[in-house]
Amino acid sequence: MAHLDIPKTYKLFIGGQFPRTESGRSFSLENAEGGTIANLCQASRKDFRNSVAVARKAQAGWADRAAFNRSQILYRLAEMLDGRRAQLVEELNFQGISSVDAEKEVCASVDRLVYYAGWCDKYQQVSGTVNPVASSHFNFSVPEPMGVVGILAPDEFGLLGLVSLFAPVIVGGNTCVILASESKPMCSITFAEVAATSDVPAGVINILTGFREELVPHFATHMDVNSIVYAGDNDPDVKILQEGSALNLKRVRIHRGVDWISSSSQGPQFILECQETKTTWHPVEVIKPKTGGY
Amino acid sequence: MEHKLNYNDLWAYAPAPEDSGHVNIRDRYGLFLNGRFQDADSGKTFETHNPATEVRLSEVAFAGETDVDAAVKAARNAFDKSWNPMPPADRGKYLFRIARMIQERSREFAVAETLDGGKPIKESRDIDIPLAAAHFFYYAGWADKLEHAFPTRAVTPMGVAGQIIPWNFPLLMAAWKIAPALACGNTVVLKPAEATPLTALKLAEVIQDAGLPDGVVNILTGDGSTGAALVNHPGIDKVAFTGSTAVGKLIQNSIAGSHKKATLELGGKAANIILDDAPLNQAVEGIINGIFFNQGHVCCAGSRLLVQEGVADEVIAKLKDRLETLRVGDPMDKNTDIGAINSREQLNTIEGYLKLGQEEGAQIHQPECSLPEKGYWCRPTLFLNATQSHRIVQEEIFGPVLAIQTFRSVDEAIEMANNTPYGLSAGIWTDKGSRIFNLTRRLRAGVVWANTYNQFDPTSPFGGYKESGFGREGGLHGLEPYVNFD
Numbered sequence: 001m002a003h004l005d006i007p008k009t010y011k012l013f014i015g016g017q018f019p020r021t022e023s024g025r026s027f028s029l030e031n032a033e034g035g036t037i038a039n040l041c042q043a044s045r046k047d048f049r050n051s052v053a054v055a056r057k058a059q060a061g062w063a064d065r066a067a068f069n070r071s072q073i074l075y076r077l078a079e080m081l082d083g084r085r086a087q088l089v090e091e092l093n094f095q096g097i098s099s100v101d102a103e104k105e106v107c108a109s110v111d112r113l114v115y116y117a118g119w120c121d122k123y124q125q126v127s128g129t130v131n132p133v134a135s136s137h138f139n140f141s142v143p144e145p146m147g148v149v150g151i152l153a154p155d156e157f158g159l160l161g162l163v164s165l166f167a168p169v170i171v172g173g174n175t176c177v178i179l180a181s182e183s184k185p186m187c188s189i190t191f192a193e194v195a196a197t198s199d200v201p202a203g204v205i206n207i208l209t210g211f212r213e214e215l216v217p218h219f220a221t222h223m224d225v226n227s228i229v230y231a232g233d234n235d236p237d238v239k240i241l242q243e244g245s246a247l248n249l250k251r252v253r254i255h256r257g258v259d260w261i262s263s264s265s266q267g268p269q270f271i272l273e274c275q276e277t278k279t280t281w282h283p284v285e286v287i288k289p290k291t292g293g294y
Numbered sequence: 295m296e297h298k299l300n301y302n303d304l305w306a307y308a309p310a311p312e313d314s315g316h317v318n319i320r321d322r323y324g325l326f327l328n329g330r331f332q333d334a335d336s337g338k339t340f341e342t343h344n345p346a347t348e349v350r351l352s353e354v355a356f357a358g359e360t361d362v363d364a365a366v367k368a369a370r371n372a373f374d375k376s377w378n379p380m381p382p383a384d385r386g387k388y389l390f391r392i393a394r395m396i397q398e399r400s401r402e403f404a405v406a407e408t409l410d411g412g413k414p415i416k417e418s419r420d421i422d423i424p425l426a427a428a429h430f431f432y433y434a435g436w437a438d439k440l441e442h443a444f445p446t447r448a449v450t451p452m453g454v455a456g457q458i459i460p461w462n463f464p465l466l467m468a469a470w471k472i473a474p475a476l477a478c479g480n481t482v483v484l485k486p487a488e489a490t491p492l493t494a495l496k497l498a499e500v501i502q503d504a505g506l507p508d509g510v511v512n513i514l515t516g517d518g519s520t521g522a523a524l525v526n527h528p529g530i531d532k533v534a535f536t537g538s539t540a541v542g543k544l545i546q547n548s549i550a551g552s553h554k555k556a557t558l559e560l561g562g563k564a565a566n567i568i569l570d571d572a573p574l575n576q577a578v579e580g581i582i583n584g585i586f587f588n589q590g591h592v593c594c595a596g597s598r599l600l601v602q603e604g605v606a607d608e609v610i611a612k613l614k615d616r617l618e619t620l621r622v623g624d625p626m627d628k629n630t631d632i633g634a635i636n637s638r639e640q641l642n643t644i645e646g647y648l649k650l651g652q653e654e655g656a657q658i659h660q661p662e663c664s665l666p667e668k669g670y671w672c673r674p675t676l677f678l679n680a681t682q683s684h685r686i687v688q689e690e691i692f693g694p695v696l697a698i699q700t701f702r703s704v705d706e707a708i709e710m711a712n713n714t715p716y717g718l719s720a721g722i723w724t725d726k727g728s729r730i731f732n733l734t735r736r737l738r739a740g741v742v743w744a745n746t747y748n749q750f751d752p753t754s755p756f757g758g759y760k761e762s763g764f765g766r767e768g769g770l771h772g773l774e775p776y777v778n779f780d
Contacts, residue, residue: 129755129769129770129771131751131753131754131755131769132753133749133751133753133754134428134751134753135749135751137746137749137751139751139753139754141754141755141769141771144735146759226760235551238551239550239551241550242546242547242549242550242551243547243550243551245546245550246543246544246545246546246547246550247543248715248760248761249539249542249543249546249558249560249760249761249763249764251764269447269779276740276759277740277755277757277766277771278734278739278740278741278742279740279741279742279754279755279756279769280734280741280742280743280744281741281742281743281744281746281749281754282730282744282745282746283745283746
């Protein structure tokens, strides 16, 4: 007997939960033949603000976790994602990606998470410094998370784009609010289900679906967002983000023309672009003349 | 009852003035443009004064849009024809030359800095000028080693950097801006602050003497309109700005959508936190240095004192005593601790806050010191019983004014310290190592001094979190804002 499909309801992912948009709005995603594949939430400014609030609340706890623990959670994300490969390939198919390309994108996404999982307890060592100051002080610089990062995922890769941008951000102890690809948003919500079952604390990753035109200005001007990571080449959006960010001096990172499939689109620089540098000084006692040896 | 010091006539110091006779300050300075000093296209000039005496020191050219355009073109030409094609080791050698020449002329630089800006000669002599030379020396050595700074990544210079600096550390800020820019292969157009142009122009003389190719460094004196013309010029690739948060925001906004990148070193409102196990006498010295160094005209000044309740009375009593011994007056006197306020305008701002703090309900305390008749002066000031919502706690005053609050627990101190829009620096005083690291980790600030304050070094990255700006100056981290990654 043929099984009657149960189509999934695609909702937002905020604070570890799957609420519908508070606005009650949706937009439908169509396949090449014009048939509706799914109805997605059209997130509102209020949804975004709620997401920032939970991301802020989760940030200190996430940053305080041992780097090793964050590393294991990222790896767990990769495990869970790998287990959903077939489903994600199918969703990419629905959204017009060929099977070969879909398979490639999903595999690359899994690999990217594994790659960044390994960075959690290493980027500090490649970017931190002990500084040989001329006075009698011990002085060192370490990277620290910026806080809450707003991510505008690239449009062309519904899954890989999102993973490539948020992974380095959370590796570094930040939390994030992601606006998923507008034209290929399905995988982002399926990915949220992966995140929800991967020991990632609630609020660390928040995912919204909706319209750029509506939400970009709110990402730009929110006063409790520390940084914006944007991938794409929409010049007006970039300008809006950069202008609005001046309100509270958000650090804006723009990625243009990146080939996300390529392994050149990963690296510690993606982690460090959402890190501050903290420098600490402490006096060193000087008692004996320098010629003396202990 | 604690032993009280007697501050009467036994404490008189004999004057110990530094001699300014050997320092040549020209009657007029042109713009340093394409290797030559020249008048502004408009012929306009403005005067620079000694804030301690209100006496005119010199007259400098006022750069307008035409001059900015000429300077940017000269810098671009120098980038294309000489500086970028030059072997990196040779770029380094030019920077080493500059460092050495500043050292050779250090006394002259120190005197000029103090005359033009009002800071005590002991500070310009022992801090500003040696650090400026050290900064050039440090970055000189990086010029031919950039591949080690950025392993696995190919870097190229950005091109022409437009740099705008403030009046509180005129030569030092010029060094912070120019040295890493040149080491990475960029050329620069630098605009010194309107109130303190002289040492930058003397640096131009050094750059000329060092034989740098024409146009590699251009120095344009002027005011905010000159700076705006520079930031908005389409020919620059990079803006480096040190100054107020308000102007920093304007800059970030005005370059939005362009190819220009920016680093911004902006304001601060640092908490200096004294825990009850701190070595109190050292802490008191740290508090004094934190807020009264350079008349408090320091973006990372420890302008908020957070003191744990159990030791608050003792610390405040010691502070009041120490205030009595501070010597306020002639910046050229080698014993002076607090010199002149940089300008009439800044004095007005500070006095506005002194009035405001009292209106808000904090209690003002100033020592009974005499002030010179001419010039701009402000007594070192404590505000007791300040609260978190007071504007004197939230806003940068940029003067010798300390807002004092008390706290009970470490968590409370951290929350208070982080509760301003700024995040440039912080200080911690405690005898306990594990507590130091708890605090240094949780304070949202780019530089944290533990059991010390206001230390600077060319190898040590400096810069802020949050609305204190972004990017780092100094150290390995200070190279990144001046390169593009391929």
